[in-house]
Amino acid sequence: MNALQQLLGDQLFVWMIVFVRIGTAFTIMPTVGDAFVSARTRLLLALAVSVVVAPAVRAQLPPVPGNAFQLVVLIVGEMTVGIFLGSIGRLLMGTLEVAGTIIALETGLSNAQIFNPAMATTGSLPGALLGWLGLLLLFITDMHHLLIMAVVDSYATFVPGAPIPIDDMANVVGQLVSRTFLLGVQMAAPFLITGLLFALALGLLNKLAPQVQVFQLFTSIQVLLGLFMFALTLAAMMVFWLSRFEATFIEFLKPL
Template identity: 30%
Template sequence: MDAVMELIFSKYQLFLLVMVRTSGIFIFSPFFSSQNIPNIMKIGLSFSVSLLITSTLSISPDFSNEILILLILKELMVGVIIGFISYAFFSAFYVMGQIVDMKIGFGMANVIDPQNRIQVPLMGNFYYILSFLLLMSFNGHHLIISALVDSYNFLPIGGFKYTGDTMNLLINSLSKSFEIGFKLSTPIVAIIFLTDVVLGIISKTIPQMNVFVVGMPLKVLIGLLIILISMPIFFTVINGIFDLIVNDIYKFIKT
């Protein structure tokens, strides 16, 4: 305990800047920003990670108060951008779920996401929770912490500059998340469209059949079957999305 306090007091400016960058990631990152996690636990985790990173850095900065405030803002931006990139790709599952819900008939049934305390699509919440569990099983949260540690090799204290490349990277991350969501929902949308065509033909050939009564539960059944059948493909796609998250984070800290 004495060694910890000595480290904090001897490098208090460095520890403060490291903790600001770490806290910025914990604000947006989908793995660490969950509302279900008590704030005291988030603070303790941020403190512990910052303490470990500070002990590995050999610099001993000595800044004035004005420069320190500017550096705090820069470090906070670095952490927020890293967390935002990871969250942007996870929002693809909400996009996918919203499209799937509208096609199979769950469009009016939203649920409360306890992590962000907002209403989210029913299937979007299912895919998000499933991807979150897979991320934890693949130690994806370790990759985020590893990227945080490596960021000091490529982006030292005070080295952040907001440029056009940074803005383009964030826009590209958002666009890729929407693209992923649309692509993942394409098979279900196509099959439900064919189902609507078949129901339209049946309504013309057999007018006595009430297609509106039969069509709704049929589309729900077909949609759930396609979701079940496509689960192995979804597991494969998850690995690619995790790779995109890590690649974009490293692209940001290197450029």
């Protein structure tokens, strides 16, 4: 009976430690961690993945801690790794918000606000549309499998119980923030160029024909031209973002 109790206790400890990392990552990362996924569904998915993954990573887990303090330290470390993994995917989704905000400013739609699933907050109309399309593409292309596999494969990089490389994590997050802004500007580059040329043309028109109501002409044509450009470049922008999402996610999950 004592051997059976010890076996059950060890197995529960393995499930708990694996669930802490996976559950924390699933709470933050896009797709399974978004607001439209209920907390119960997210919890059941994390439990199911933990039960499946636990036997595969059991050899990499430390033994049962001898006291409560060591157990708390181990749990906090696993939560930190889960937050880091989920934040990588969430920051990559922020690229769509950056691009959408720039597009909204250049097309005159910055005053219209709507819920943006990519950032789980209120944002511009173009940003919300890009956010919904980004989530849809992640599911259509099975990219959410990459997110789940990245959490599972992280046990080879972040061994439970080992010291957490906080400096390396901070460097990765800093590089990823700059990469996110750069990709967002690259996606919105056609709108920046078109908006600059359009404003220059209207400025020249104002000098040549002061009697023309440039402001009224600018606001109406700006929206029309912006929607036309948005329709032309939407597919290319999403393909560009999806390829960079996959490449960047794999790059930042290489062993440190």
